[in-house]
Amino acid sequence: MTAYKDLSKEELLELKSGLEAQFEEVKAKGLKLDMSRGKPSADQLNLSMGMMDTLTSGVDLTCEDGVDCRNYGGLDGIDEAKQLLADMMEVPKDNVIIFGNSSLNVMYDTVARAMTHGIMGSTPWCKLDKVKFLCPVPGYDRHFAITEHFGIEMINVPMTSTGPDMDMVEKLVSSDPAIKGIWCVPKYSNPQGITYSDETVFRFANLKPAAEDFRIFWDNAYCVHHLYEDKQDYLIEILMECKKAGNPDMVYKFSSTSKISFPGSGIAAMAASDANLEDIRSTMRVQTIGHDKVNQLRHVRFFGDIHGIVEHMKKHADILRPKFETVLEVLERELGGLEIGSWIAPRGGYFISFDALDGCAKAIVAKAKEAGVVMTGAGATFPYGKDPHDSNIRIAPSYPTPEELAVAAEVFVLSVKLASVDKILETK
Template sequence: MNYRELSRKELVREYTKQWNRYLKYEEQDLSLDLSRGKPGKEQLALSMKMMDTLTSRSVLDSENGMDCRNYGGLDGIPEAKSLLGEMLGVHPENVLVCGNSSLTVMFDILSHAMLDGLLGSKPWSRVENRKFLCPVPGYDRHFAMTEHFGFTLIPVAMKEDGPDMDQVRRLVEADPTVKGIWCVPKYQNPTGVVFSKQVIQEFADLRPAAGDFRIFWDNAYCVHGLYPDDDAPLPDLLHACTLAGHPDMVYEFCSTSKMAFPGAGISAVAASPANLIDLRKVWAFATIGPDKLNQLRQVRYFKSMAGVKAHMARHASLMRPKFEKVIRVLEEELAGSGVAQWTTPRGGYFLSFDTMPGCAARVVELCARAGVKFTPAGSTWPYGHDPQDTNIRIAPSYAPISEVETATRLLAVCTKLAALEKLAAQYCVTVPSLAGAQTA
C-alpha cells in the first residue's frame, strides 16, 4: 500500500488502524533501547576466557623482552603493533598502540593540532573560520569532538560507495581553512556503506589547499563483517597517500573494544613516520607508557589475525540474525509504502533508516512514548540538526532478538503514523486521535 496514493477516506481508515496498533504497544509498558551500538551480553561472553590469559604465573615480558609490568614502551608492545597493524592493513612500524579507546586518541590528536599545530603548521586554534567535513548521515561523537573545538562543521553527502568526492574535492582543494574530514570507511556508521577502491584512491589523490589537512580514517569496523564472504580488507589509504606523494595526510584508527570488552580493549593509530614522530614528542609529556599488560592479554588471547577472524565470526553469528530480523520486519511493514527507506548493511553495528521528510523526530517521539528508545533524530548530522528531519539510526546489537523485533515493528507503526499525519495535514484532512496523539 503506497500511502502517497491513498484517497482521503483510505488515509483516515489506515491511520485509525495503525493508531489502534500503537495503543496496544503502549499498553505493554515496554522499556527497550536501540539507541547505542553496544555489544550484547552474549557477545561479551565470547571474550570471557581472555580474563584467564594472564595469571600470577604468566611470563609477562613482550616478545622483545620488555617487562609489561613496568613503565615504558610508548609505541606499545611489538606483538600488539603487528596484530593491530594487520587489522588496519599497514606495516607495524607505522603503528602506535594506545589505551582503551580510539576516540580518546582522536581527541588527543585534535587537541595537539589545536594547541601545537601539526608538523610545524600554525595551531588550528589560531585559524579563523576553521572547518571540518562531516559525511552525513554519520557518527555523532565524531561531530561532537570537532564542534567542541570550535570548527564549523560542513555536511558532505554519503553515496552508495562513500562520500561525494566531487563535493569533498571542491571544498578541500579550494579552502585552506578546511582542516580535516571524518571517515568510517568500512560499514560506515550508520549507513553500513563500504568505501569503494575508487573513492579511497580519490582520497589519496586530493591536493588540499591546507598543508595540514588531515583525513581521520576511523576504521572501527575493519573486522566486523556479518557475512564471511564480505569481509575483505580495504585498500590501505596510508600506502595510497604515500604513493600519491603526501603520506602525512591521514591518521588511521582501530580498536578491539567491540571485539573484546568495550572500555577494556586496546586502540591504535597508524600514520606516516613524520606524523608518528610528531605524536611521540607530544605524548611523551602525557604518559610514560600505555597499559602493556592489557596489550599482552589481548594479543595472547587473539594470537593472530586468524584468531581475530575466528572470534569475529562468532560475533557475526550473534549479530547477523538481529540485522536480518530488522530488515525482514521493515520489509514486511513498510515495503511499497512510499514513506520509508533503509540500508541493508553487510557488517558493522548500525542500520540507517529514513522517514518521509519532516517525520523523523515525530517517529522517535512516538517510539519513546511507547517505551522504545532510539538515538535522537538529527544525531547523525552535525549540531544534531538534520535539515530534512528524515534520518534515524537503528542499533540492534544490545537487545535480545525478540526485543529487536518488537522495537522494529513499533518503529514501523510510528513511521506510518507520522507519515499519515504529515499527509493528512497536506490534504487538510482530520484523522481520528491526531490532536490527542500530538499533545498527549
C-alpha cells in the same frame, strides 16, 4: 501494497485510526527496549571471557623484547600488540602506535593536539580565525561532538552509495585552506553500513588540499566487523594509497578492539606515516609514560594473531547477523512498497540507517519512545544534531535480545507509519 502518498484523505484517516488502535495496544505493554547505541550484547562480551585467563599470577608478563609489561615505559605500545593491530589495520607494524582503551580518546587527543600545537610544524589551529571540517552525513555523532567541542565549523557532505560525494570533497578541500580535516568511517559506515568504493579511496588519496595540515580522519572502526562470511565488503588500504599518490602524511587511521574484545577494556591504535607518528610521539612523551601494556599483552596472548581475530569475529557475526536480519525482515515486510522510508541492508558494522519522509524523523523517534522503545535521537547523525531534512534515524540492533528486537522493530515500523500518515495528511 499501495504507496501511502497514493491513498486518498479518507483512506489515510481510516488507516490512521487503525494504526492508533494498534499503537495503544503496544503502549499498554509498558515496553522498555533500547536500540539507541552500538553496544555489544552480553553474549558478545562472553566471547572474550577467555582473555581473563590468559594472564594469571603464574604467567610471565615479559614481552618478546624482554620488557616487563608491568612496569613503566613502552610509550607507543609493545611490539607484539603493534603487530596484531597493524595486521588488522593492514599497515606495516612500524606505522602503528598503540594507545589506551578508547580510539575516540585518540581522535579527541589528535584534534586537541592540532589545536594547541598544530600538525608537523603548522600553525596551531587555536591561533587561526577559522578552522573547518568536512562531515559526511549521516555520520557518527561522537565525531561531530569532538569538532563542535573545539569550535571547528562543520560542513555537511552528503553520503552516496560509494562514500562521500567526492566532487564536493575535492572542490572544498582544494579551495579552502581553513578546511583541516574530514571525518570518515570508511567501512560499514556509521550509520549506513556503506563501504567506500575503490574509486572513492583513490580520490581521497589523491586530494590536493589547500591546507598543508589537512588530514583525513579515517576511523576504520568496523574493519573486521563483517556480518557474513560469504558476503564481505573490501576496502582499499588508504595509507599505502596516499603514499603512492605522493601524499604520505595526509591520513590518520584509527581503530580499536572495542567491539572485538571488550568495549570498555580493549586497546586502541593509530596508523600513520613515520613523520606523523614522530610528531605525535613528541607530544605523547610529555603526556604519558605509556599506556596499559598488560592489557596489550592480554589481547595478544588471547587472539594470538590476526587469524585469531578473524575467527573470533565470526562468532560475533553469528550473534549479530540474526538481529540485523530480524530488523530488516520487519522493515521489508511492514514498510516495503509504502514509499515512506528507505534503508540499506548492510554487510557489516553495527547499524541500519533509516531514511523517513522529510520532516518525520523526530516524530518517529518520539512516537517509539512513547511506546517504550529508545532510538538514537533524531538528528544525532548530523553535525550540531541538525538533520536538515529531519529524515535520518539510526537503528542499533546489537544490544537487545532477538526477541526484544522483534518487538522493538514492530514498534518502530508502527511509529514510522503513524508519523508518515500524519505528514502526508498535511498535504491532502
